[in-house]
Amino acid sequence: MDKGNIINHHLYVKENKPVSFSEDMLAKVRSLIGRYPAGKQKSALLPVLHIAQEELGGYLSVDSMDYVASLLGLNPIEVYEVATFYSMFYLEKVGKYVLEVCHTGPCAICGGEEVLQHIKDYLQIETGETTPDGLFTLKEVECLGACGNGPAMQVNTEFYEHLTSKQVEKILEDLRQKQEEDRSSKGWANLFS
Amino acid sequence: MGKLVLLEKAGIPGIRFIDVYLASGGYKAVRKGLLEMTPVQVQQEVTRSGLRGRGGAGFPTGLKWSFLDRKTNRPRYLVCNADESEPGTFKDRYLMEKIPHLLIEGLILSSYALGARTCYIYIRGEFKYLVGILENAIREAKHKGYLGEKILGTDFSLDIYVHPGAGAYICGEETALLESLEGKRGNPRNKPPFPAYKGLYDCPTVVNNVETLAAVVPVIIMGGEAYARIGIGKSTGTKLMSACGNINKPGVYEIEMGLPVEEFIYSEEYCGGIKNGRMLKAVIPGGSSVPILPADLALNTAKAEPRLLSYESLAEGDFQSGSMLGSGGFIVYDEDACMVRNTWNLTRFYRHESCGQCSPCREGTAWMEKVLYRIEHGQGRMSDIDLLVRIANNIEGKTICPLGDAAAWPVASAIRHFRREFEYHAEHPEAIKNIRHGAIGAIQDRIRVR
Numbered sequence: 001m002d003k004g005n006i007i008n009h010h011l012y013v014k015e016n017k018p019v020s021f022s023e024d025m026l027a028k029v030r031s032l033i034g035r036y037p038a039g040k041q042k043s044a045l046l047p048v049l050h051i052a053q054e055e056l057g058g059y060l061s062v063d064s065m066d067y068v069a070s071l072l073g074l075n076p077i078e079v080y081e082v083a084t085f086y087s088m089f090y091l092e093k094v095g096k097y098v099l100e101v102c103h104t105g106p107c108a109i110c111g112g113e114e115v116l117q118h119i120k121d122y123l124q125i126e127t128g129e130t131t132p133d134g135l136f137t138l139k140e141v142e143c144l145g146a147c148g149n150g151p152a153m154q155v156n157t158e159f160y161e162h163l164t165s166k167q168v169e170k171i172l173e174d175l176r177q178k179q180e181e182d183r184s185s186k187g188w189a190n191l192f193s
Numbered sequence: 194m195g196k197l198v199l200l201e202k203a204g205i206p207g208i209r210f211i212d213v214y215l216a217s218g219g220y221k222a223v224r225k226g227l228l229e230m231t232p233v234q235v236q237q238e239v240t241r242s243g244l245r246g247r248g249g250a251g252f253p254t255g256l257k258w259s260f261l262d263r264k265t266n267r268p269r270y271l272v273c274n275a276d277e278s279e280p281g282t283f284k285d286r287y288l289m290e291k292i293p294h295l296l297i298e299g300l301i302l303s304s305y306a307l308g309a310r311t312c313y314i315y316i317r318g319e320f321k322y323l324v325g326i327l328e329n330a331i332r333e334a335k336h337k338g339y340l341g342e343k344i345l346g347t348d349f350s351l352d353i354y355v356h357p358g359a360g361a362y363i364c365g366e367e368t369a370l371l372e373s374l375e376g377k378r379g380n381p382r383n384k385p386p387f388p389a390y391k392g393l394y395d396c397p398t399v400v401n402n403v404e405t406l407a408a409v410v411p412v413i414i415m416g417g418e419a420y421a422r423i424g425i426g427k428s429t430g431t432k433l434m435s436a437c438g439n440i441n442k443p444g445v446y447e448i449e450m451g452l453p454v455e456e457f458i459y460s461e462e463y464c465g466g467i468k469n470g471r472m473l474k475a476v477i478p479g480g481s482s483v484p485i486l487p488a489d490l491a492l493n494t495a496k497a498e499p500r501l502l503s504y505e506s507l508a509e510g511d512f513q514s515g516s517m518l519g520s521g522g523f524i525v526y527d528e529d530a531c532m533v534r535n536t537w538n539l540t541r542f543y544r545h546e547s548c549g550q551c552s553p554c555r556e557g558t559a560w561m562e563k564v565l566y567r568i569e570h571g572q573g574r575m576s577d578i579d580l581l582v583r584i585a586n587n588i589e590g591k592t593i594c595p596l597g598d599a600a601a602w603p604v605a606s607a608i609r610h611f612r613r614e615f616e617y618h619a620e621h622p623e624a625i626k627n628i629r630h631g632a633i634g635a636i637q638d639r640i641r642v643r
Contacts, residue, residue, distance in 0.1 A: 035354045035356075037268075037394060040375070040394055042375060042376035042377075043374060043376045046356070046357060046358065046359050046373065046376065047356065047357055050318065050357060072376075078376075078377075082376065082378055085361065085378040085548075086318070086358070086359035086360045086361050087359070087360035087361065088318045088359040089359055089360075104280045104481075104538065104539075104542050105280045105281070105481055105524065105535060105538050106280060106281055106438055106524055108535075108538050109438055109439060109526065109530055109535070110437075110438070110439070141360075142278075142280075142362065142546060143280040143281075143362070143481075143542065144319050145278060145282065145286050145317065145320065146283060147280065147282070147435065147437035147438075147443070147522070147524070148283055148435055148436065148437045148443035148444050149443070150437065150443075154319060157318075157319065157321045157322075158322070159322070186325075188357075191324045191325045191328060192324070192328060192355070193329075193332050
């Protein structure tokens with residue numbers, strides 16, 4: 001994998017591998033475009049990027065972003081500038097489970113700082129890193145809107161709330177043991193009717 | 194128990210599904226609005242109700258609707274702001290999760306009043322699970338004939354679509370939200386033109402918060418005048434408060450406007466008092482952007498009158514001794530909370546969420562964070578405190594959107610009310626190094642004993 005030969009930024013990954021959606025997914029994209037007025041298909045960019053990230057390896061490579069641009073008839077730069085703006089889009093490879101721990105005010109005063117530190121100690125990684133087995137990536141995120149149930153984190157956009165250090169260990173171990181499951185029913189593409 | 198207007202039915206098992214919702218009187222407001230009232234009459238009731246924007250600004254909803262450009266032939270849009278990201282605020286999430294059809298019903302009525310044929314719900318991407326819940330509610334409503342072509346046999350047609358964001362606080366600002374909905378970065382637009390003239394796709398657009406639009410349902414059912422009789426003064430109706438922090442019972446509570454802050458914090462019906470029997474130190478009453486109040490000013494105004502949960506009472510004393518109702522994100526701090534650390538934490542949030550368009554906000558938030566970090570970590574100087582005040586003053590009012598103000602106010606207010614705590618940090622770099630959340634002797638005077 002060579003990094004950054006397309007855009008002058010080390011975070012961008014170009015794999016030079018062909019990427020594409022299944023027929024089923026393409027139909028979803030067409031239906032998403034249909035939710036916006038004719039000629040305004042750019043509006044579908046955020047939902048389509050969510051789908052692309054989920055379907056094409058868990059992050060947005062330059063290849064994936066170029067592909068999304070072609071689907072929506074956009075210039076690639078229009079996709080890059082959006083993908084770099086929003087924190088839910090990952091521009092480099094992530095682990096199978098992305099732990100996004102809230103570190104904002106209300107969670108912080110309810111024990112969130114301790115929980116975050118405990119995850120770092122337990123997994124022996126720092127924020128932004130991935131465990132060597134490729135299972136967990138740790139991220140600190142701003143307010144998840146779970147302030148009443150803090151401390152909170154999301155694992156692949158699923159909420160885990162009222163966290164304690166002990167519980168977090170159990171959650172991580174459960175995820176480690178978890179068999180491959182069919183996540184498609186919870187996938188972005190299937191959320192939209 | 195206070196009067197429940199919005200969440201009256203939220204506790205009914207299965208209310209998320211349309212059959213249960215209909216059986217408990219759901220969509221009655223849509224029937225009344227569409228079959229018995231003209232769009233103008235629906236808007237009149239909203240104006241009479243005195244309903245004000247529940248997202249934070251508190252702008253009268255009927256007035257906002259009246260600005261909509263109805264002279265053009267271009268389509269009009271209603272956009273529901275469900276980008277709830279203000280620290281301390283989780284009321285819209287609760288409402289959409291528990292009783293999504295109430296929002297759908299409010300959207301139908303509001304779109305009818307505004308003459309919008311398409312409505313988008315812009316929801317923050319982290320609320321992915323709610324996308325499924327809302328899409329399902331929309332599907333159900335369409336199936337029962339409350340959405341789609343010629344609703345209930347009238348000439349009114351409406352489609353509602355859920356549009357996810359992807360992690361950006363700034364998209365809660367209405368023009369940034371519209372940019373984002375158009376598939377762009379969430380950079381706020383200069384105003385004017387206001388969205389009422391040039392909004393989504395340059396068409397006339399109204400953007401309202403989830404709670405505001407849901408509140409249109411009780412307004413239509415009971416009538417604007419009856420709704421206006423609930424609450425106090427110009428703070429009509431009820432408000433969803435999301436309470437969090439060091440309290441016994443964090444959660445979402447519907448309160449009648451005018452409830453005393455003291456009752457809200459200490460009564461068993463609401464927050465249930467401070468956790469572990471500790472003392473109250475400070476409150477942020479309306480989401481992290483509004484000024485923090487020390488315990489004494491949170492419970493009573495500077496005029497020694499009880500502080501009430503209303504737009505006016507919380508603003509009493511302006512920023513010298515007051516705050517704002519904001520979004521209703523009610524954050525409670527106990528005696529152990531470190532105000533310096535908290536201010537640093539919140540400033541880090543605004544630094545992260547600044548879109549970077551305006552220099553005062555982009556540079557100022559980063560600068561403030563740096564200075565606060567060093568004070569909190571024992572490397573601060575006494576002069577840093579006035580430096581922070583100066584930076585905050587130079588951000589406030591000098592940016593395209595209110596994020597600059599939102600970043601400046603928490604810093605300015607924390608220093609205004611807890612200056613001695615900042616000074617203590619600067620004076621005792623060694624002493625505070627090991628204190629993460631500390632009750633520091635020097636600042637105990639503002640803690641309320643109870």
